[in-house]
């Protein structure tokens with residue numbers, strides 16, 4: 834993978850239970866942990882299919898087809914409340930992704 838990765842050591846990484854996690858930033862700056870099939874890094878974010886905002890979600894709508902949506906329109910039209918395979922994904926800009934060591 835070709836992430837722009839910075840490693841921030843929060844505490845001693847030698848302690849058992851530590852794990853590396855990847856943290857990206859939402860469009861509004863909120864941090865979010867990357868999760869396979871749920872929170873995915875992408876090179877660019879498309880526009881919402883329902884308004885002029887940037888789409889952060891790729892999701893199955895409550896009428897069947899998939900759509901790209903901003904948070905407001907994801908909440909309005911989503912077929913599932915949660916993310917995952919067959920339900921939806923949250924996209925984060927790959928450039929914001931950092932690798933962080935979480936102390937267990």
Ligand SMILES: [Zn+2]
Pocket residue numbers: 881882883884885886902903904905906
């Ligand atoms: Zn929208």
